[in-house]
Amino acid sequence: MKTRTRTDELQRAFERARSEGRPACMPFVLAGHPGKARFPDVLGQVAAVADVVEIGLPFSDPVADGPALARAARAALAEGVSLNWLLEVLHARAHEAGAALVLMSYLNPLLAHGLDTAVRDLAEAGVAGLIVPDVPFEESGELAVCCARQDLALIPLVSPLTSAPRLARIGATERGFLYAVSRTGITGGQTLATDLDDYLTRVRAATKLPIACGFGIRSRAQVERIRLHADGFVVGTALIEAIERGDDPARFLSELRPETRS
Amino acid sequence: MIRAHTELLLSPPDANGRFGSFGGRFVPEVLFEALLGLEEAVRIALPDPGFRASYAQELTSFVGRPTALTHARQLSEAWGAEIWLKREDLAHTGAHKINNAVGQALLARRMGKTRVVAETGAGQHGVATAAACARIGLPCRVYMGAIDAARQSVNVQRMELFGAEVVCVHDGDATLRAAIDEALRAWAEEPSETFYLIGSAVGPHPYPWLVRELQSVIGHEARAALLAQAGALPDVAVACVGGGSNAIGLFHAFRDDASVDLVGVEAGGRGPGRDAASIGSGSPGVLHGAYSFLLQDNSGQVRETHSVSAGLDYPGVGPEHAALAASGRASYVSATDEEAIAALRECARLEGILPALESSHALAGARRLAHGNFRGKRILVNCSGRGDKDLDILRTECGA
Ligand SMILES: Cc1ncc(COP(=O)(O)O)c(C=O)c1O
Numbered sequence: 001m002k003t004r005t006r007t008d009e010l011q012r013a014f015e016r017a018r019s020e021g022r023p024a025c026m027p028f029v030l031a032g033h034p035g036k037a038r039f040p041d042v043l044g045q046v047a048a049v050a051d052v053v054e055i056g057l058p059f060s061d062p063v064a065d066g067p068a069l070a071r072a073a074r075a076a077l078a079e080g081v082s083l084n085w086l087l088e089v090l091h092a093r094a095h096e097a098g099a100a101l102v103l104m105s106y107l108n109p110l111l112a113h114g115l116d117t118a119v120r121d122l123a124e125a126g127v128a129g130l131i132v133p134d135v136p137f138e139e140s141g142e143l144a145v146c147c148a149r150q151d152l153a154l155i156p157l158v159s160p161l162t163s164a165p166r167l168a169r170i171g172a173t174e175r176g177f178l179y180a181v182s183r184t185g186i187t188g189g190q191t192l193a194t195d196l197d198d199y200l201t202r203v204r205a206a207t208k209l210p211i212a213c214g215f216g217i218r219s220r221a222q223v224e225r226i227r228l229h230a231d232g233f234v235v236g237t238a239l240i241e242a243i244e245r246g247d248d249p250a251r252f253l254s255e256l257r258p259e260t261r262s
Numbered sequence: 263m264i265r266a267h268t269e270l271l272l273s274p275p276d277a278n279g280r281f282g283s284f285g286g287r288f289v290p291e292v293l294f295e296a297l298l299g300l301e302e303a304v305r306i307a308l309p310d311p312g313f314r315a316s317y318a319q320e321l322t323s324f325v326g327r328p329t330a331l332t333h334a335r336q337l338s339e340a341w342g343a344e345i346w347l348k349r350e351d352l353a354h355t356g357a358h359k360i361n362n363a364v365g366q367a368l369l370a371r372r373m374g375k376t377r378v379v380a381e382t383g384a385g386q387h388g389v390a391t392a393a394a395c396a397r398i399g400l401p402c403r404v405y406m407g408a409i410d411a412a413r414q415s416v417n418v419q420r421m422e423l424f425g426a427e428v429v430c431v432h433d434g435d436a437t438l439r440a441a442i443d444e445a446l447r448a449w450a451e452e453p454s455e456t457f458y459l460i461g462s463a464v465g466p467h468p469y470p471w472l473v474r475e476l477q478s479v480i481g482h483e484a485r486a487a488l489l490a491q492a493g494a495l496p497d498v499a500v501a502c503v504g505g506g507s508n509a510i511g512l513f514h515a516f517r518d519d520a521s522v523d524l525v526g527v528e529a530g531g532r533g534p535g536r537d538a539a540s541i542g543s544g545s546p547g548v549l550h551g552a553y554s555f556l557l558q559d560n561s562g563q564v565r566e567t568h569s570v571s572a573g574l575d576y577p578g579v580g581p582e583h584a585a586l587a588a589s590g591r592a593s594y595v596s597a598t599d600e601e602a603i604a605a606l607r608e609c610a611r612l613e614g615i616l617p618a619l620e621s622s623h624a625l626a627g628a629r630r631l632a633h634g635n636f637r638g639k640r641i642l643v644n645c646s647g648r649g650d651k652d653l654d655i656l657r658t659e660c661g662a
Contacts, residue, residue: 060563061439061549063446064290070433070443082561107288107548112562134548136294138278139286157291161453166295184292185451 006128007153007175009100013051014177014210014231021260023223024051024232026212027239027253028104031057031089032081033072034243040089042243045250047098049257052212054131054234057083057105064133066188068237072244083113083121090125102129102155110143119146129153129176137170155179158203160193171206178207180230182215188237189216192225200229223258275582279467282588284581287466288548293446296453301468303373308475313372320364321479324397325354327361331487336612337625343632344640346496348484350508350647351617355390355420357647358480358508359461363390365476367398370457377452378402380459381445383410383438383504384573384620385417386647387461392426402459403427405444407437410572414651435566438504438576442550462505463580466551470510470580477511484642485515496642498523498631502623503541503594504573506580508646513592523593526583527627529569530596538567539596540579541587549577554584570599570659571619573647597626603659605629606649618647619655 017024027046032039047053058073058081065073083105090101103122110118110132122130130152135143137156147154153176158167161184171178180203182192193199203211213226214234223233235256242252279285279301287297307313321327329352334345350358363380370378378400382388388404395402404421408430411418421428434440442465449458463473481499488496499516501509503526516522531537537557544555549564557565557577569575586592597605605625610616617625621644628643649656 061434061443063443063550064292064450066447067433074434077563084561108556108558108564109562111547112558112560133290134288134551136287136289136291138294139288159290159292161292161295163295181291184453186290186447189451 006123006151009128010052010153010176013100017051018231022258023227023230024210024212025253025257026050026052026054026214026232026234027249028054028056028214028234028236030069030072030076030240031055031086032076032079033240036079036081036085040093042249043089044093044096045248046253047096049250049253050099052102052232053099054102054104055086057086057103057109059106059109062106064186066186066237068188068240072240083109083118087121087125090127094126100128101126102131103127104131104133106134107132115143116146119150119152123150123152127152129155131155131157131179133157137166157181160184160195160199167202167206171203173207173209177210177212177232178203180211180213182213182217182226187215192216192222196225197229200226204229220256220258223256227258275467275471279471281470281582281585284552284554284584285467285470286553287551288553289466289551290450292450293453296449297466297468303369304468304472307369307372313368317365317368320368321361325360325364326352327479328483328487329353331484331491332615333491334613337609340608340612341629341632342637345628345632346488346492346640346642347615347645348480348512348642349645350480351615351621351645355386355393356650357386357390357618358477358511359387359390360394361479361511362461362473362476362507363387363394363459366457366459366472367391367394367400370400370459371398373457375400375457376455378457378459379405379445379448380461381405381438381441382461383407383441383575384571384618385410385414385421385651386573388426388428389417389420389424391459391461392421392424395426396424403429403448405429405431405441405448407435407441408432409436410438410441413655414572417651437572439564446550462507463510463582464505464550464552464578470552470582473507474510474514474582477507478514480508480511480644481513481515484512488642492640494640495519495522497521497639498525498636499642500525500527500624500628500631501644502527502574502620502646503579503583504529504576504620505578506583508644510580510582512644513586524586524591525627525631526592526594527623528594528596529571529574529623530598530601531568531570532599536568537596538569538575538577540577541583541594542596544577546584552581554581555579555587570602570655571623573618573620574623595627595630597623599659601626603656615645616649617645618649619652621646622649
């Protein structure tokens with residue numbers, strides 16, 4: 001169906017942002033939030049201004065997430081949101097242009113779907129990458145094989161605590177991008193790592209892949225700081241909160257986006 | 263055959279923390295280095311004579327070990343089998359949980375950690391952790407589901423008297439599972455300074471292994487005492503299974519005794535769909551860091567559980583039990599709320615021992631075995647805790 005490969009799509013997204021002299025804008029939305037009926041519109045609005053959209057699949061026990069995302073996930077699950085539902089939504093918008101899509105899901109819903117089937121179905125729905133926050137690099141073997149088979153990028157995470165030898169191993173990943181968690185802790189926290197510049201410099205030295213930085217990002221000033229060392233910024237909790245306040249998500253993201261510079 | 267299997271499964275997990283295909287380290291990246299650090303500390307501490315000596319010393323002088331092995335004569339007569347009770351209810355703070363809490367608190371101090379976080383279901387692990395931390399001099403915070411805090415309010419008071427900060431978790435199912443979610447989040451915020459003192463043989467590697475090692479004192483004592491008192495091994499060893507710590511602690515000592523059957527009793531609650539029997543009614547999946555059996559819906563969402571016993575009201579189970587079930591070395595049955603309460607009453611009236619509702623599931627399982635294949639046989643039951651904490655529940659459940 002698609003001619004270009006899926007991981008190319010991610011690469012292209014980062015290249016486009018870089019050529020425009022800005023970091024890639026990578027909003028996180030939660031499947032089925034704020035409500036099943038409104039989600040497709042939110043996804044469309046966000047995808048129109050973003051370079052990469054991360055779509056979170058709600059899980060009952062999201063241990064890497066703070067209260068805002070956990071609450072949103074619970075509400076979505078109560079409405080019956082599932083991987084199958086999300087796949088339908090994605091197929092319905094398959095013709096729409098816009099940002100590259102990445103799915104963020106805890107492992108268990110993928111296991112329940114069947115890893116191989118889940119990865120194949122996601123690829124067919126136009127998803128270019130997969131982030132699984134409870135699968136650290138050392139546990140990623142089987143998933144990596146499934147992803148490689150479908151040309152889906154399995155995006156590894158690193159944190160300020162990741163040791164040098166592990167950072168080197170993880171940084172050698174060949175496809176997609178590296179997700180550098182901006183803080184020690186869960187999503188929705190207020191502070192970034194105190195040694196952020198140092199940390200992102202270490203990450204940069206360990207990989208040839210683009211670096212996306214996320215967790216706790218909610219202001220333009222933070223984005224300005226991150227862009228010095230990273231190729232993209234992820235906005236999750238702050239966007240979910242903005243949507244819950246009734247703000248226009250596209251406008252909210254535009255306000256975070258730094259000026260382009262060449 | 264069984265022997266070869268058993269050694270394979272009950273030896274330390276492999277380098278990736280797997281018992282067969284179960285276990286592993288499915289945690290967010292921020293916690294991974296903390297797990298590596300903990301694993302290294304465990305590998306050094308467990309065989310270290312200094313650590314072993316201070317642990318043994320605390321077990322004797324603080325916990326009150328060895329706990330008794332009681333021949334339950336009247337229950338034996340009533341059930342038609344020879345019933346022996348391993349009396350973990352006599353351990354300090356009233357349950358086996360203290361064996362693990364003291365060991366991990368010593369490890370936390372040894373690793374130079376400055377604070378402890380823990381989760382609790384029935385409150386027994388929270389109380390044990392609070393007591394161990396008070397003794398060892400570490401500040402501690404305990405996460406407890408709001409429903410559990412209400413149904414085990416005496417334990418909240420005890421934890422607070424020991425100086426612990428108790429945080430009620432209103433999220434999710436507001437029971438043990440939500441408390442673990444929250445404790446993991448708290449740990450992720452400060453993994454370098456914080457020691458997560460997990461309360462059962464669950465979670466990511468190395469916890470299931472560490473907890474088993476610390477709880478195996480139960481089985482070792484029971485085995486020696488039974489040999490001394492009855493001159494023989496049991497035909498079957500029975501324990502209740504929530505996360506599985508008292509059960510794995512009992513089973514471990516009998517791993518090479520091919521003649522000893524191992525039976526775990528899960529919470530059957532109010533029947534299928536309203537239970538907490540992860541092995542009996544669940545399927546393999548990943549929750550709280552490990553690949554094991556869990557109660558989930560078709561989409562892989564963890565489902566709500568029910569048990570009259572807060573300590574068994576958990577949708578997962580330790581990975582080593584999953585491996586034991588898969589290999590057939592241990593078998594797993596369930597007892598309903600009603601059966602557990604009946605067994606509790608019978609044990610109290612006939613033996614003058616008030617078992618915890620959790621432990622009463624093991625008794626109910628033993629009763630069924632006595633009426634089945636183990637008629638006239640020697641049945642060792644782990645009385646994992648005392649039932650004082652359950653008086654309020656008994657009053658509301660059956661107007662006792
Ligand atoms: C007395 C008692 N027994 C058993 C359990 C269940 O835990 P586990 O399966 O880890 O032994 C609990 C948990 O709180 C308990 O308090």
